[in-house]
Amino acid sequence: MIDSLQSEDLRSSSDSDEELPVFDFLQPRPSTDVASQKAPKKPASSVLCSVGSADVMMISSDSEDDVPLAQRVKLRQERRSTPEEADDLPHRHLSASETGDATKATKRSAEEIRASREEALRRRQARERRQQDREALKQEQERQKAERRALAEASKSLRPEECIKHMVVAVDPALLQLEGGGTLLASVQALGCSCAIEKQPLPRSVTWARQAPSAQQNGAARVPEPHVVMQMTVEDFITLIHNYIQEERHSGSACSPTLTSWVRERQRLHPDKRLSLAVIELESYFRARKSRSQKRLRAAVAGEEAGGGKEKKKRRSGHAEKLPEVSRVEVEEAVVHLQLHTGVSVRFLSTWKEFSDHITMTTKAVAEAPFKRAREQTGFSFYLESEWAGGQRVDKAGKGLLQAWKRQIQQFNRVSSDVAAAILAAYPSPQLLKKAYSQCRTENEKLSLLSDLLIRRGEGVTSTTRRVGPELSKRLFLLMHSRDPEQNLDASL
Template sequence: MITDVVVLSDSNESSNECVQLNSNNKALPGDSSDFEFPEVNFYHIINEDDVGKSQDADVASCSSNFNNNAPSHQSNNDKHTTSNKHFKQHKVKKLLYDTSDSSSSDEENRNKKRQRKVKNTIGKKSRIQINEEKLKKQEQLTREKALKAIAAKKLKNIKPDECMKFIEITVDKAIANFISVTDVTNTLRDAGVKCTVKTKFISNSITWKRNIENSYVNDDNEICTVTDVEKVSQILVIWNWDEVATKVTNGDFYMSVSSIKCSLPDYKITLVVYGIEDYFAYREQEKNSDKSGTKKKTQKTCTEKYLQLSKHSCNISRKQLETYLNEIQIIADCSSRLINNSQDLALMIYQYTKAIAEIPYKLEKNKNLINKFDWYVMGDNRNTVKVDKSGNGLKRLWQQQLCQFNLSSLEIAEAICSMYPSPAHLIEAYMNCTDDEGINLLKDIPIRRAAGPLTTVRKIGPELSKKIYLMFTSKNGEIVLS
């Protein structure tokens, strides 16, 4: 390594001399300069050993050259050497400090990087968790919406306007022997009722079935619908008048109904006797005709149906038929209807169909009312009284409550309100009375029916007074007022 040293002098010599120091540390040529060499610091990375060697060489050469020419500067050279030693030590300490600082800074950077990685991983995990929670919430909301839609659709399907679409009627073919089935089916289809005709196990019968849409939410939160068929436990059996007359005459009427009941124990049976009114009308005319000429005349003018009636040998009375109908109703739980033409029969079937279709809606309505109240009045939305925040309407409400008692009227309620304007006043009067006085408290209150000189005045009476007293003072909620 070659080091260049520049020597500055203020002597009278013509030129400044430059001295080169080679790598072998040769002695400097003679120089008459009395000045020290200024120290020049180079801020670059060097090897510590090379720095020490170069500085020792420079100091040695400078001291040998300046001993002869400048003995007065010896002390300065000593100072220079000590300063160089301090500089060397400072440099070493600085390098050591720099290395230690660099190592500590590296560790700090590593720690920072680790912390950043941990933060990034935590941030990624938290983001993933947040996204998962958002997805779960969205799925839950979509599922709740789907369930609400299913519930709304179910309520809509059982409403009276929509429930008829899910009912289907099945009519037995054997009914066509005495009834025009096409007239009945066409009337029902015009009313929006599905109707099919086929052979059934019970002859001359009509049954119903309900199509139920069962919806559910699958794993993808999609609404899926499955249609199930539910058989309605109602059956309508239609017998013609001649079959009924024969069974009543032979005594097989009850046995025929009981056999149907045994085959369908869970069904409610309704027996329809078709055309029996014409049979009774014909028998009545036959009894009233005393002359043979009138009989012949009526036979000539009667229709084909009346000819069939005249040929029938069985003779039953209305009283006999009603006795048998009451018997099957009490013993076999079978109701009955008397129908005389196909239009009335179609209307009756439609009424039954509508009643059967509205069964789920009525059951749901009654269930909600029972869950909401311990008791309810069937006409709870009629003749109601509105009371505002200022109390307007309380008197009318008190009168309406008094009108609910049997034997009560608006005039009686107004008479009681004139004496006791609120329930609190009446209860206070009852609290200050004995039982006998309380029972007779209201009986002498006069009732004015109208205004004018012709008005009549009467009293409330002991019966209604007793009922009101029991109502407001009795501790037993099951007690009968009358």
């Protein structure tokens, strides 16, 4: 029996020594918690297991029987808290003084934010002002550049080869309705200038304007010129001259307007205009008047009296029969009186083609007038011939060389244009003169080569002649052969 009990004990002990099965979810999970590592070891009654991702704390009721279960759970949770949470715990309970300091810090930061916002606003406004100043400066520079460009264009438009392109010829519509209106319009357009058909203050007149370049883009202002050419009909012109003759004969008793009084009235109405008159086909009036005088003379000599048939023919002859008779001398007298008292000139033209040519030449003269006036302003009161200031232009074809040689001769003292022309007629170039010198045998013959050249002055019966003389001949010889740059050409040899 004893043996049976011992064998039974041995069997129970061996059974207790057998290893029990081990499950992973029942194994304790290693914890990195510092607090849990430092905590004292507890009895095996409490086991920490890992199920999935959640930590499950197993608490046995065998240990710590005197501590309530809820308090033990809370104690376990506090022990499992991380070091960072432990470090944050003291900061969670701040004193009243620390709370006041934090409030002051918050107030200071708000003031700083407001100050920084104001500073940013000031900087933005300053940046906007600088941008506006740059834009204003850029606009001013563009305006000045446009003004300089306009001045350059205006200066260029005054040149002889460019000025005609900037002219505007304004023609009265009543002038185009006459016989030569089409010819006039074609002649003006052939010049290359602009033509405008506009009603003018003076009927049957032509005015001019200049297109001055403007500083604005694609802008050109029209500057009117004072010149006006008015076409007068033969009927009006003869009538005004007849009134002038009647007034002169009757000592100013005539009430009808004369040529001078009519022009004065136009000048009073248009004081800014410079008027000139053009009369076309005045010769037809004098031819008709001469024909009538010859017919009357023949009728008086033959003793014929004007009959019914001839009378009817006279009535059909036109308005020339109704005009008063004025002689050529009376016309010249009236025109001279007009020029002396008003400064207005009268141009007599035979055909409408001549009138068109007159308008064309006037257009060119008006276009080139500013350039010529500027060229004459030399700035020296003693300098008379302003054309010498720019020298003589010579083109590639050699045009202008003759005038350059003539001016070179005229540089000598007391050498006029007539003297230079006489030398040019004999020797048109310096090379020909030098060749003539080389053909001379002696030195004296060279010095007197030009002495006997004739200088002619005037024309017709009033013309005079004289010789160049030995003095000028010597100076020209020195000019062509002297090797001394300091030699005085006027000194005697």
